[in-house]
Amino acid sequence: MGKISSNRKGIFFTFIAITIISIFILVSTPQSDISLQKDTKAVSARINSIDSYIDDLQSRYFETVLRATTYKTLLSLVFYMNATTSYLTDLDSNFQEVAINGTINKVQIDSITNKKIMENNTLINWSNKIVQTAQDTLNVNTTITINNVSVFQTKPWNVDASLSIDISVKSNVAEWHKKNVTITTTMSIEGLHDPYYLVNTNGDYTNQIKRSSVEFNKWNITFVREHLRNGTYVHWENSEAPNFLMRFTNTITNSSCCGIESLVDPNKISSPDRIESYVDYLFWSHTFQNQCTKLYNITKPPSNPGLWDEFRYFKLDTERVIIYNITSQDTVRTC
């Protein structure tokens, strides 16, 4: 009986040893845990990388592309107006068609302007390029739908553009869907040709937008001469002038936030001696036509030539004579 009991005790110890070893092995085996962690990390890294791509897409890529396309579209529309010597009927619709497709009334605008401005530069082109590059780089399938693009002004020297798109990105780990993402950008109008001059002179007189550096309370006859010479533009507070975009459609009404005006150089137009105020929008809208009692010649013969030594026949209306601070020493009533 004593022998059997000791043998049983041996088995008991063996079982204890096997149990301890089993627990130890179970606790210290990291295999399954590490594998899961590795997969989670890989998926997390991939999701982060695609997140970053989508963030770049909406906050940087399309902002850059929208700015470039807005500039090129406005430039194309100016050349289009120069080629057709006519105003646009609907700037929003024309802008959208050119920016998205590169066409105007379903005709390639480059073929009308004879300039390769929109070729490979439309919003569709740039969308296709990023879709292809994202496929090559990140192995994701991107779908971009352009809903709407528009242009407007809130400041006299800048144009704002707004783009609405839907983005869908599919990868092997997840899908992203974003509806009505709005991207906005702002670009300067300086350097662009004023379409109002081009249409009114059949392309003979071109004037590029350049902001005058003269402060509103510093004007005098000397600065007006420089203003005329350089073809610069000025924005007056509560302006009665049209803004840059209104000049595409011959909408000559006031834009108090953003109206800009320049002075017409009599040397650059046919029939320089006209009974008009030579402020661009007043001149071509004939606001003071034949109202010589409301106009002043900017000269005081015989002693003082005013501006007529360089800009003969140049005239301004009473309000402009005051705001440009031209004194009676340099002016005489037109009649």
Add this chain to the structure above:
Amino acid sequence: MLTKKRGYFFALDAVLALFVLIIGVFLVASSYIEVPQSAQVSLLSDDLMNFLSETKIKNLNNAFAGIGGTLWLNGTITDADNSLLQQIGEFYAAKNFDTAATFVQNVSENIIPKQFLYEVWVNNTIIYPKEPSAEHNRSKNSTALLLTSKKIAFGLINKTTSNVWGPYKSEVFVWER
């Protein structure tokens, strides 16, 4: 007396077996020592790509590539708001490959430890090193672990005329010598 000694024998046997297994598990687990190294290479490639894509020229203190540096003074770099990756892409778009290679070399100096080698590619073209040595290529081909980080690069060549370059696939490869 004899039965008690047998009990100790089994206990001793179990303890010895436990030691043998501990050593075995330790040896198996020691093979995982390589894991941290791969993580480090992975971090290095991501770090280098993040450094290039998130650091702007205006925030770079570098006598060659920063504001007031050689490339800034000679007019090669004009936009301080460009990230380093955008600047490399701009050089690529302008086919200015020599400057791109020197630029990468200058800005990435001391970013990657000496025991690692790396390459920067834009649009499937190697930018740095411009002409890899035979040793460089041999090392790349024989490495057990070659890791890459990718980003899409794009930008404006000229802000006035709004000419866009890109989008280009940009890649960084890092491996141990």
